[in-house]
Amino acid sequence: MSGTAQASNGPAEERGTAPASTAVPDRATAALVQRRTVRVLMSAQVVAGIGIGSTLSSGALLVGRLSGSEVAAGFATTSATLGAALLGIPLAALSRSRGRRVGLGCGWLIATAGTLLVLLGAALGRAEPVLAGTLLLGAGTAANLQSRYAAADLADDGNRARALSLVVWSTTVGSVIGPNLSGPGESVAHALGLPGESGTFLFSAVAFLGGWALIWFRLRPDPLHLAAALARAESGHTGDGATAGISATPAPARFTTRTADALRHVRASPAALLGLLSLVLGHAVMVSVMTMTPVHLAHHGAALSVVGFTVSLHIAGMYALSPLIGKLADRIGRVRVILAGQAVYLGAAVLAGTAGAAHWATVTGLFLLGLGWSCVTIAGSTLLTESLATEQRSEVQGLADTLMNLAGALGGALAGTAVALIGYGGLNAAAAVLVLPVIVLALAPRARTER
Template sequence: MSGTAHPRNDPAGGRCPDGGTAGPPGTPGRPGPPGIPQDPDRARAAVVQRRTVRVLMAAQIIAGIGMGSMLASGSLLVGRLTGSDAGAGLATTCTTLGAALFGIPLATLSRSRGRRIGLGTGWLIAAAGSVLVLVAARLGWVPLVLAGSLLIGSATAANLQSRYAAADLAEDAHRARALSLVVWSTTLGSVIGPNLSGPGEPVARALGEPQEAGTFVFSVGAFLIGWALIWFLLRPDPLRLAAALARGETEDAPADGRPALPGGPTPTGTRPAPFTTRIAAALRHVRASPAALLGLVATVLGHAVMVSVMTMSPIHLAHHGAALSVVGFSISLHIAGMYALSPLIGWLTDRIGRIRVILAGQLIYVCAAVVAGTAGDSQGAVVTGLFLLGLGWSCATVAGSTLLTESTAPEHRSEVQGLADTLMNLAGAAGGALAGGLVALIGYSGLNAAASLLILPVLVLALAPRSRT
C-alpha cells in the first residue's frame, strides 16, 4: 500500500502477503504465533469484542425499527402536506442531511467520551426528532416536520458509526466480518419498520394525526430502547478499552482524562489539536493513501446512488396505483438487500478482497438502474430494482468502510470515520434533494440513468494500479 496508508492488510486480498496479519504478536486484535498463549489484555479484548458485537446487534435490531418505519412514511407525509412530488423528497433529504450534520459531532463525542456516549446521544436526538414530527404533523406545519426529520438523521449517523464500533477491538483478519454483522443486524428491525405503515394508520387516527404519521409513534419507542441498550450494556466501552490497551494500560477509562484515541495518549500538559486541524490532517491522510481514498469515494458515492433512487421510488409506485402496504413491502425488500446478506458480503470481503467486492457493488448498481429504470408501471420490476439497489449499497459500504478503516493510521481514524459518514450523508442529501426535480424533468427512468453515472469515479479509482499497491 502506498502513501501513508496503514499497512495492516493488502487491500485487494484482505490479508498481508504472507497470509498473516500485521502488528506485533499479542497486541489487541492481532493473533500471536501458534502455540504461544494469549496475554491477559488480548484475551480480555476478545471477550469484550464478542459482548460488544452482541450489544450493538441488539441495539441495531430495535432502533432499526424506528429507522425503517419512517422511510416510506416520511416522504408520503410531506407529500400530503405540501401537495407536491418534488416536496415529498424533502423528508428523506432532511433526514440524510441531519445524518451528515451529526456525523462528525457524534464521532468527536465518541473519540473524547467513548462509543457509549456518542452512539447513545445519537439515538436520543432521533427520539426527540420523532416527537417533533408528530407534533408538527398534527399542526400541519411542514417546516417543523422537516426540522424533526433533520433530528432523526442522528439515528442514521449512530447506525453508521455502530459498524465502526464493532471494529474497534476486532482482529485484522476478521474486521469486515465483525463490521458486517452489525450492519446485518439492522435487517430485522428495518424490514419490520416499513411494514408498520398499516398498523400505524389506526394509531394515527387515535391521535388525530395524518395516517402517514402513525409510524413515528413506533420510532419514538424504538429509538429510546436503542439508547437504553447502548447506555446500560455497552460496558466496558470498546473504543476506550482499545485506546487503553494501545497505551499498555488495563483500564478502559483511565483516571487522567486522556482522550480515548487509538494510537497513543495525548502528552500530559498539552492541549489536543483543534477540531478543524484534526479534520484537515485526516483529509490529507486520506488523499495520500489511494486505498483509503477509494474506500471513502466508494461509500460516499454509493450512498448517493442509493438515496436518490430510493427517495422517489415510493412516489413512483403510488402514482402507478400501489397501495400503502405495497410501498412498505418494497422498502422492506430494499432494506433487506442493504442488510440481510451483509455477513456473506463481509466474509467475501475478507476472503477475496475489498476492491473486488467494491467492483461487484458497482456492477449491481448498474443492474438495479436497468431493472428499475425500464420498469414502467410494473410494480414487481421496481421492487426488484430496489432490492438490487440495496445489495449494491451493502457491497460498497461493507467493503469500502473496511478498506477505509484499515488504510487509515490510528491517530486519524476517528476523524476519518466521522468525516466519511458526513460526506456520505451530504452526498445522499444532495441526491435526495435533486431526485424530485430530476423525476419532474426526465422521469423515473432518467433518475435511474443519472444515478448510475456516479459509479464512474469509483471504477476509475478501483481499477487504477496504485489502489492495489
Template sequence: MSGTAQTRNGPADRGDPAGRRGPAGGRPPHGVPQPIPQDPDRAAVQRRTVRVLMSAQVVGGIGMGSMLSSGSLLVGRLTGSEAAAGLATTSITLGAALLGIPLAALSRSRGRRAGLGTGWLLGAVGSLLVLAAARLGWFPLLLAGMLLIGSATAANLQARYAAADLAEDAHRARALSLVVWATTLGSVLGPNLSGPGEPVARALGEPEEAGTFVFSVGAFLIGWALIQLLLRPDPLLLAVATAPTTAARAGHPEPAAPFATRVTAALRHVRAAPEARLGLVAVVLGHAVMVSVMTMTPIHLAHDGAELKVVGFAISLHIAGMFALSPLVGRLTDRIGRVRVVLVGQVVLLAAAAVAGTAGGSRGAVVAGLFLLGLGWSCATVAGSTLLTESTAAAHRSEVQGLADTLMNLAGAGGGALAGGMVALIGYGGLNAAVVLLIVPVAVLALAPRRAD
C-alpha cells in the same frame, strides 16, 4: 476475570492505559480518565460488543422504520402540499449529515458509548419535537424535529464502525456486516407499525400520521439505554489504549476542535492512505447511486400503472438486497479481499442500472434491478467501510468514519434531489445511464496498481 473487567462511571470513561486511579486508590473524580483493563480478552469483548450493537440496531431500526413510513404523510397534512412531502426524508438525511462528524468527534474523545448513545438520545428528542409540532400544527418545529431524528440515522451508520474497532483483520468485514444486517429486522417491522400507531395517536390527541413517532421515541430510548448500560468496556477506547504502537495512540484524547478543523484533519488522514481514499469514494458514490435510482423507482412504477403491492414488493426486495445479505458480503470481503468486493459492487451496480434502465414496461425487470441496486450498495458499503476502518489509526478512526457518513448522506440528499429533475428531462432510463458516471471513479481507484490486496 480480569480480561473482562468493566469501567462503571458512564460516559466520562475515557480509558487510561496506565491504569491511573484517583486519590488514595479510590474511584477517580468525574471527568478524569478511567482505567482500561490491563489484559483484556479482546475476543470476548468483541463478541459482546457485536451482540450489544446488533440489539441496539434492531430496536433503533424499528424506530427509524416506523416513522419513515408516515413522516411524508405528516408533512403533507401540515403543509397541505404533496410536493412538500419529500422534505421529511430530506430533513432527516441532512440532519444525519450535519451531526455525523460531531457525534464521531464525541466518540473519539469519550468513546463509542458517548457518541452512539447521544445519537439515539437526540433521535428521541427529535421524535418528541415532531409530536409537539403535529399537535400545534407548526411546520418549522416539525422540520427541526426531523433534523434531530437524523442523529439516529448517524448513530445507526456509525454503529457498523464500532463493530470493527476490536475485530481481527480476518474477521473485520464479517463483524461490520453483522451490525449492518441487524438493521433488516427493524426496517421490515417498523413500517408495519403505521396501523397500530393510529389508535395511539387518537388516544394522545395527535393526528393519525403521528402515532408511529410515539413508537420511535420508545425505540430510540431503548437503543440509548442498551448502548449506555451494556457497551462496556468501550470498544474504541479499548482499541486506542491497546494499540500496538504509541504512534497509533497519538493525539487521543484531544481538546475539542472547531468543526472545520475536524473535517480538515479527517481529510488529511484519508489523503495519506490510498486504501482510505478508495473506501471513502466507494461508500459515498455507492450511496449516491443507490439513493438516486431508488428514489425515483416507486414513482416510475406507479406511473406505469403498477399497484401499490407491486411497489411495496419492489422496495422490500431492495431492502433485502441492502441488508439481508450483508453477512454473506462480509464473509466474501474477508475471504477474497476488500478491493475485489468493492469492484464486485461496482459491477453489480452497473448491472442494476442496465437491467432497470432498459426494462421498458417490464415491472419484473425493474424489481430485479432494484434488488441488484441494494446488493451493489451492500458490497460497496461493507467493503468500503472495512477499508476505511483498517487503513486509519485507531485514534483517528471515528472522525474519518464520521466524515464518510456525512459525505454519504450529503451525496444521498443531492442524488435524491436531482433525480426527479433528471427523470423529467431524460426519463427513468436516462437516470440509470447517468448514474453509471458515478461508478467510473470507484472502478478506476480500485484498479489502480498501488497495492497488493
C-alpha cells in the same frame, strides 16, 4: 498486565462503574470484549432501528397534512437526511474524545428529542416544529451508520468485515417491523387526540430510548478507547512507562480542525480514499435510482402491491445478505468486493434502465441495486477503517457518513429532474457513470494495497 488486573476490571465495567482509565487487555481478552460489543451493537440496532423504520414515510405524510403542500411534505425526508449529514462529524468527534458509548448514545438521545418535537408540532397543528424534529431525527441515522464502525474497533483483520456486516444486517429487523407500525400508531394517536400520522413517532421515541439504554449501560468497556490503548501498548508507547495499564482516552480534537484533519488522513492513504469514494458515490447511485423507481413503476401501470414488493426486495438486497458479504470481504479482500459491487451496480442499471413496462426487470434491477450497496458499504467501510490509525478513525468515519448523506440527498433531489429530462433509462445511465471513478481508482496499483 496480570490476570488479576484483568479480572478486577471486568466486573466494574459490568456494574457500570468503569474507571476513567481502562487497563489494556491482551489480545485474547480483547477478543472476548469484541464479541460482547458486537452483540450489544446488534441489539441496539434492532431496537432503535424500529424507530428509524417507523418514521420513513410518516414524517412526509404528517408534514403534508399539516401544511397542505406536497412540496413541503418532501422537505421532511430532505430534513432528516440533512440532519444526519450535519450531525455525523460532531457525533464522531464526540466518540473520539469520549468514546463510542457517549457518541452513539447522544445520537439516540437527540433522535428521541426529535420525535418529541414532531409530536409537539402535531399537537399544535404546525408543520414547522415537525420539520425541526425530523432534522434532529437525522442523529438517529448518524448513530445507526456509525454503529457499524464501532463493531470494527476491536476486530482483527480476519473478521473485521464480518463483524461490521453483522451490525448492518441487524438493521433489517427495524426496516421490516417499523413501517408496519403505521396502523397501530394511528389508533394510539387518535386516542390521544393527535393526527393519525404522528402515532408512529410515539413508538420511535420508545425505540430510540431503548437503543440509548442498551448502548449506555451495556457497551462497556468502550471499544474505541480500548482499541486505542491496545494499539499504543503494542507499539510501545506507554506514556509514563507503566506496565499495569494505560489511559485509553484520546485527547479531544478542536472542532475547526476535525474536517481538515480527516481529509488530510484520507489523502495520505490511497486505500482510505478508495473506501471513502466507494461509499459516497455508491450511496448516490443507490438513492438516486431508488427515489424514482416507484414513480417509474406506477407510470407503467404497476399495482401498489408490486411497488411495495419492489421496495421490500430492494431493502432485502441492502441488508439480508450482509453477513455473507462480510465473510466474502474477509476471505477475498475488500477491494475485490468493492469491484464486485460496482459490477452489480452496472447490472442493476442495465436491467432497470432498459426494463420499460417489464416489471420483473425493474424488480430484479432494484434487488441488485440493494445488493451492490451492501457490497460497497461493507467492504468500503472496512477498507476505510483499517487504512487509518486508530486515533484517526472516528473523524474520518464521521466525514464519510456526512458525505454519504449529502450525496444521497443531492442524488435524490436531482433524480426527478433527470427523469423529466432524459427519462428513467437516462437516470440509470447517469448513475452508472458514477461507478467509473471507483473502478479506475480500485484498479490503480497504489490503491490495491488494502492496508
